[in-house]
Amino acid sequence: MNSTFGTAVRREAERLSAQGKDANQIAKIVCDQDPEGYNYGIGIVVDGRGQAWPTSETLLRHARAEIDNSLLGEYMSTASLAASLKEAVLRWQRVPEDYWDRFSLLIPSDAGTGAVKTAVEMALQLYPFLRAIGVEELSWPAYKAVARMSRISCREFPIGDVMDGPDLLRVYQAGPMNTTGRVQSGESMRARAAAAKGSPVLLDRAYSGFEYARALDSRGYDEIMTMSYDDQIRPFIENDVPFWVSVSPTKSFGTFALRPCGMLLVHCPDSSRAEEIAALANVVTRARGSSFEHPVTRAFVSALVHDLAHLEREHADILRRVATAEHTWKERSAGTTLAEQFTDSYAGLFRNPRVGDEAQAAIYDAHLYPVFTPGRCRLNITGLPEEQDIAGDHVAVFARFCQG
Numbered sequence: 405m406n407s408t409f410g411t412a413v414r415r416e417a418e419r420l421s422a423q424g425k426d427a428n429q430i431a432k433i434v435c436d437q438d439p440e441g442y443n444y445g446i447g448i449v450v451d452g453r454g455q456a457w458p459t460s461e462t463l464l465r466h467a468r469a470e471i472d473n474s475l476l477g478e479y480m481s482t483a484s485l486a487a488s489l490k491e492a493v494l495r496w497q498r499v500p501e502d503y504w505d506r507f508s509l510l511i512p513s514d515a516g517t518g519a520v521k522t523a524v525e526m527a528l529q530l531y532p533f534l535r536a537i538g539v540e541e542l543s544w545p546a547y548k549a550v551a552r553m554s555r556i557s558c559r560e561f562p563i564g565d566v567m568d569g570p571d572l573l574r575v576y577q578a579g580p581m582n583t584t585g586r587v588q589s590g591e592s593m594r595a596r597a598a599a600a601k602g603s604p605v606l607l608d609r610a611y612s613g614f615e616y617a618r619a620l621d622s623r624g625y626d627e628i629m630t631m632s633y634d635d636q637i638r639p640f641i642e643n644d645v646p647f648w649v650s651v652s653p654t655k656s657f658g659t660f661a662l663r664p665c666g667m668l669l670v671h672c673p674d675s676s677r678a679e680e681i682a683a684l685a686n687v688v689t690r691a692r693g694s695s696f697e698h699p700v701t702r703a704f705v706s707a708l709v710h711d712l713a714h715l716e717r718e719h720a721d722i723l724r725r726v727a728t729a730e731h732t733w734k735e736r737s738a739g740t741t742l743a744e745q746f747t748d749s750y751a752g753l754f755r756n757p758r759v760g761d762e763a764q765a766a767i768y769d770a771h772l773y774p775v776f777t778p779g780r781c782r783l784n785i786t787g788l789p790e791e792q793d794i795a796g797d798h799v800a801v802f803a804r805f806c807q808g
């Protein structure tokens with residue numbers, strides 16, 4: 405191998421790996437060491453000028469007020485807003501009003517991750533025979549950590565599979581998948597819902613509506629959110645599946661820096677279990693320390709209840725940024741193997757194409773820093789600069805080495 409800038413960075417990445425750093429950490433460290441580096445590994449929305457997408461103005465406004473309200477050093481809670489909050493979350497998710505009484509809502513302190521963890525904890529209590537979560541291959545790595553901390557295993561299924569197993573909590577990402585960007589069609593989600601029957605399911609929704617970002621300008625926000633609900637959630641309601649939806653605020657509203665609560669919807673078609681679920685919701689909330697709410701959580705609740713229209717506008721702005729980046733990738737990768745990653749089967753922030761062994765050093769050589777895992781290169785598509793010539797060069801490098 406010739407000694408180039410890229411091979412030196414690759415050696416540094418290998419050294420960091422031997423020290424126990426994971427692939428995401430390595431991408432950031434090596435990028436930070438390169439003044440000319442472009443960060444394609446970061447897990448946040450980037451604005452086209454290399455900056456993180458700004459924090460939600462709406463949430464900031466409510467958070468400032470909430471900090472002022474915190475002068476009196478008492479525990480504070482939004483319990484009095486619980487009914488309006490549940491309605492706001494269901495309205496945002498475009499769940500029709502007819503179904504609202506089948507749902508309850510919990511707000512675990514620690515964003516979408518807390519919602520996933522809480523759902524797993526509840527499912528293990530309600531269905532003591534569960535021994536594993538089922539996830540798709542190349543899924544969000546934190547699922548394995550959640551399973552380990554719950555002392556159950558994490559079983560992987562091929563992407564797009566209908567998961568099956570008597571002791572399995574099926575975890576389906578209900579929108580674009582982290583890490584691959586793959587989106588399951590309404591047809592595929594209907595097959596999954598029909599096969600679940602009485603078994604519990606967790607729909608993980610970290611990217612609400614992102615799969616239709618590209619249709620935002622032609623169809624409008626309300627319509628794309630409804631389309632997302634129709635494909636990803638409705639089949640499970642109509643099949644009377646007992647399910648959780650863990651909804652993350654982070655990517656949708658731009659709340660990376662503030663980290664308010666997650667939103668965990670519990671769908672219980674069997675009304676005879678409603679009291680049991682309410683009692684369990686109370687226990688799990690107490691046990692996780694989530695009943696004493698952080699000021700930013702109280703601010704987020706206030707924003708959802710009183711300012712949903714503003715939050716939705718901010719969500720639409722983020723979707724527009726994703727759509728703009730996606731459009732440039734699609735245009736510039738046309739005719740290459742990378743183009744497949746920008747068809748309608750893919751969406752959202754991430755893509756994770758296959759790469760050969762030579763790719764890592766060559767991509768570093770161009771000062772581009774995605775996340776390399778064995779045989780794969782994960783990129784955040786919003787890392788693409790808005791400056792068209794530079795964007796064209798970057799896409800060309802990835803297109804040369806990524807095999808779709």
Ligand SMILES: Cc1ncc(COP(=O)(O)O)c(C=O)c1O
Pocket residue numbers: 447514515516517518520544577582608609610652653654655666
């Ligand atoms: C699939 C998936 N689920 C859940 C989460 C958790 O989101 P949060 O950052 O809100 O904790 C993420 C975040 O990356 C994710 O990709």
